[in-house]
Amino acid sequence: MKNNPLAIILGVLILCNGCINDDIGQSNNDIFEYLWTDFDEHYIGFEVRNVDWDSVYSIYAPLVRETETEDQFWPLMTEMIDIFDDQHVSITDTDGDRGHASGKLGDELLAEKQFNLALVESSYLADNFKRLQAGEENMVYGFIQDKNIAYIHLPNFAGNGDYLDDFDQVIDEIKNADGLIIDVRNNGGGFPPSAEYIATRFAKTESVAFLASAKNGPGRNDYDEPSTYTMRPEGEVQFTKPIYALNNHSTVSAGEEFFLYLQTQDHVTILGDYTSNAIGDQGFSRLLPNGWKISMPVVLYTLPDGTSPEGKGITPDIEMVNDSLDIQSGIDKMLEFAIDAL
Amino acid sequence: MPTFKTAKLYFIALLSIVSVVSTQAQEFKTSKHTIALSVGQSNENILDRIFSPISLQSSLTKFAFAYHQEKRNEFFVDLNSSNLSLEKPNISYNNDLFPSSLIDVNIKVGYLRPIKKKPNLRIGAQLHNSVFVLSFDNYSSGSWLTSEMLEFVGKYQLSLLERHQLSLIAAYPIIGLASRPPYSGLDKFVIDNSDNVAKVVFSKNQLKSGLGYINPQLALHYQYLFGALGFRASLDYQYLHVNSVKSLSQQSIGIYLGLSYTLNQASDEK
Structure with a gap:
């Protein structure tokens, strides 16, 4: 037995059996502890959103202890994450039947009704406007009726689709316009490099747009060294005549990052509302022991002056909000x- | 400085490979060459804290290929891989949570020299490349490990009867490079370069050794020879623990069955 290789192998296997244990409980209290801690160690917005997370714990921990079922526990947790008012924070339940995004509150829903692309196409654009597939939606571009003013609507910043390859051609087609309206209202975001790619086609000068730092540890101040993102002219041709860029409170995520680039340019005027204020990039979904999934932003954006647009949104040069009744009319x-x- | 260390390590590894390959090329014609193909089941237990606090377990089908060139010394290439689903997380009351896909590929290129004839004992080194990619819901959550480790390897071979061979191989990493995701799984660099996997992986490479990369590997091979052909049965075990910002632990126990084919048996060293 002493020199038997089989005995050695079996011995090691027996020793290591159970080496890998997660030790995760599945009661509502266990899930609450895990969820609260996971936000505590990964979320980037406590300070910029003025969230006292420790107080949140002291309020909700006793309430969770009184719950017995998931149906009692779920509304408590959705209520708890609403404190962030951040569309990048969400919870989905085990079956995916219930989902809740923290920032998808009344003002975002109202903003969605304050823009109607079909109305723009039928009442404001010349008939020869065109569409380009952008992810699952269409980018629309053309000219305003009877004006030498170009119009581009960007529904998202999808990471795939021909619209990126063809965008220089779009700029070439509108380059002789006297001015341009870039409509980013109700833009649902997407892939940040797509936002940067398109923004650089409207750059006249080079300027630092923002800095980005990812959480790199459990402490509230554990962040990577910031990376600098710069707006600079790129592409075959840039549109550098006067531009009005339109947003609303339903412009979110990469849609807001797009404005971080645009706001560095003097020939661009931002017209609209404070954007949805969910700018920081989301990390991987966190998988909880009870089957729930939670998402949160893990990259903090700051402006060159050290302030963060997180929790505030993009500040428009001219503040203006449509009335949904006007849109209906x-x-x-x-x-x-x-x-x-223009 | 990490770039210099990385380059130095690659250079040493490259030099070792070139040296081994050039030596082996001279011995190629007079050596015994064995090719083996096997298929087996591997029981996996995984806890990747980037991916989830939950440990996942499953039984995977794995494929293995081996090439051994043997005269006095032994040169070998071993490969095994799986690309199947992990469907049974280690949760007692619900086995359907988070069905995830796993790609797990291991390639080992090594060189052994005899140190004792009876019993037949060889020791040497191997370069162990591994790729481990875990994905849930099309990477809405995921994790990875890629590593290139220089490992100590020892082989104990026993000829039981005329046609029966038994060998035990043990390996343990000494030093190498390993790439793991950042603290939150993603950071701005990973997001911006998600269309360039190689760039992301290499940017996260870190030098690992000692308790930073624990990976004992044991394999027991039985072979029954009938002429140039052979029937193989193998038992593989490995425990992996990678200390990064969040650790990865994996335990695999696999049983494989397969066939081998040997060339130049006559030149086998007596």
Whole structure:
């Protein structure tokens, strides 16, 4: 037995059996502890959003202890994450039947109704406007009726699709316009490099747009050294005549990052509302022991002056919000304002 | 400085490979060459804290290929891989949570020299490359490990009867490079370069040794020879623990069955 290789192998296997244990409980209290700690160690927005996470614990821990079922526990947790008002924070339940995004509150839902692309196409654009597939939606571009003003609507910043390859051709087609309206209202975000790619086609000068640092440890101040992102002219041709860029409170994520680049340029005027304020990039979904999934941003963006747009959104140069009743009546006041200004 | 260390390590590894290959090339014609193909089941137990606090377990089908060139010394290439689903997380009351896919590929290129004829004992080194990619819901959550480790390897071979061979191989990493995701799984660099996997992986490479990369590997091979052909049965075990910002632990126990084919048997060293 002493020199038997089989005995050695079996001995090692027996010793290591059970080496890998997760020791994770599955009660509501266990899940709450894990969820609270996971946010505590990964979330980037406590300070910029003025969230006292320790107080949140002291409020919700006793409430969770009184719950017995998942149906009692779920509303408590969705209520708890609403404190972030951050669309990049979400919870999905085991079956995926219930999902809740923290920042998808009334003001975002209202903002969605304050823009209607079909109205823009039918009442404001010349008939020869074109569409380019952008992810699962279409980018629309063309000219305003009877004006030498170009118009581009960017529904998202998808990471795939021909619209990126063809975007220089779009700029070439509109380069002789006197001005341009870039409509980023209701933009649902997407792939940050796509936002940068398109933004650089509107750059006249080179300027630092923002800095980004990822969480790199459990401490509240554990961040990577920031990476600098710069707006600079790229592509075959850039549109550098006056631009009005339109946003609303439903412009989110990479849609907001797009404005971080645009706001460095003097020939661009931002018209609209404070954006949805969910800018930091989301990390991987976190998989909880009870089958729930949670998502949160893990990259903090700051402006060159050291402040963060996280929790505040992009500040417009001219603040203006459409009335949803006007949209229903066929009037887009923001668009009309931009046309008159150009 | 990590770049210099990385380059130095690659240079040493490259030099070792060139030296081994050039020596082996001279012995190629007079050596015994064995090719083996096997298929087996591997029981996996994985806890990747980047991916989830939950440990996952499953039984995977794995494929293995081996090439051994043997005269006095032995040169070998071993490869095994799987690309199947992990469907049974280690949760007692619900086996359907987080069905995830796993790619797990290991390539070992090594060189052994005899140190004792009876019993037949050889020791040497191997370069162990591994790729481990875990994905849930099309990478809405995921994790990875890639590593290039220089490992000590020892082989004990026993000829039981005329046609029966038994060998035990043990390996343990000495030093190498390993790439793991950042603290939160993603950072700005990973997101911006998600279309360039090689760039992301190499940017996260870190020098690992000692308790930073624990990976004992044991393999027991039985071979029954009938002429140039052979029937093989193998038992593989490995425990892997990588200390990074969040650790990865993996335990695999696999049983394989396969066939081998040997060339130049006559030149086998007596």
